[in-house]
Amino acid sequence: PGLMLVHGNHPESLRDLLVAWVRRYPLAPLETETLLVHSNGVAQWLRLALAEDMDDGAGGGCGIAAGLDMSLPSRFLWQAYRAVLGRDGVPEVSPFDKPLLLWRLMRLLPDVMAEPAYAPLRRFLARDADLRKRFQLAERLADLFDQYQVYRADWLEAWAEGQDVLPTPGRPTQPVPAEQGWQPMLWRALLATLAPSDLESIRPRVHQRVLSALEQGVPPVSPVARRVVVFGLKPNWTDGWLERDRKS
Numbered sequence: 001p002g003l004m005l006v007h008g009n010h011p012e013s014l015r016d017l018l019v020a021w022v023r024r025y026p027l028a029p030l031e032t033e034t035l036l037v038h039s040n041g042v043a044q045w046l047r048l049a050l051a052e053d054m055d056d057g058a059g060g061g062c063g064i065a066a067g068l069d070m071s072l073p074s075r076f077l078w079q080a081y082r083a084v085l086g087r088d089g090v091p092e093v094s095p096f097d098k099p100l101l102l103w104r105l106m107r108l109l110p111d112v113m114a115e116p117a118y119a120p121l122r123r124f125l126a127r128d129a130d131l132r133k134r135f136q137l138a139e140r141l142a143d144l145f146d147q148y149q150v151y152r153a154d155w156l157e158a159w160a161e162g163q164d165v166l167p168t169p170g171r172p173t174q175p176v177p178a179e180q181g182w183q184p185m186l187w188r189a190l191l192a193t194l195a196p197s198d199l200e201s202i203r204p205r206v207h208q209r210v211l212s213a214l215e216q217g218v219p220p221v222s223p224v225a226r227r228v229v230v231f232g233l234k235p236n237w238t239d240g241w242l243e244r245d246r247k248s
Contacts (some may be wrong), residue, residue, distance in 0.1 A: 019052075031226060032067050032069050033226045036071055037232060047068065049061055073150055074150045093146065096203065103138075105137075105142055108190065109121070117181045118185075124137060149203035156207070160191055160204070
């Protein structure tokens, strides 16, 4: 029991270590192996590695790939929230899940474009008679805010409170770059589309409730998983769009 971190820049070596570890320390026959990955392609790659036939040496796979739960981090975290707070405390689907967020953005973008801060988005949306550009932008923004909800909930909470800053643990708080000021504005506009009863069901708010419950020693309502393997996630992505725009 405990936490084990293995770093490497060769994903094939990390994959081989994962397969060897699962073979050496198998869970009980009816237990589910939980693996968190950053894409469906990586999930399929790991399934194939686990399903490879075993050989006489230390290599090969497990001979079968069954009883696996390959999850994206956002999905797993939401399941964990429901395990800690209970199904009555956390809805089955967040009102800001990425598919729902995309359509909220499709409706909202035309209403906010007149404000000066949205000039970069207005330039992109010029000459968009068939709304293809609006859909592409809404899709990209839905993905961005979905990842912020998982990895940068502290940013979103600050933005919701009207603070256009980028709080980062262990570093001085930085202001949002002026050219990216539309991001906190758009997040607040999205929050304004929700009914008051739905505000406590968005990821950043649920996340804080879960942390408070765990800090107070409240036992989970149901078990999460006996073992969780996190493979190939990139924790430094979070400067994301903001960092790329600083460099451009």
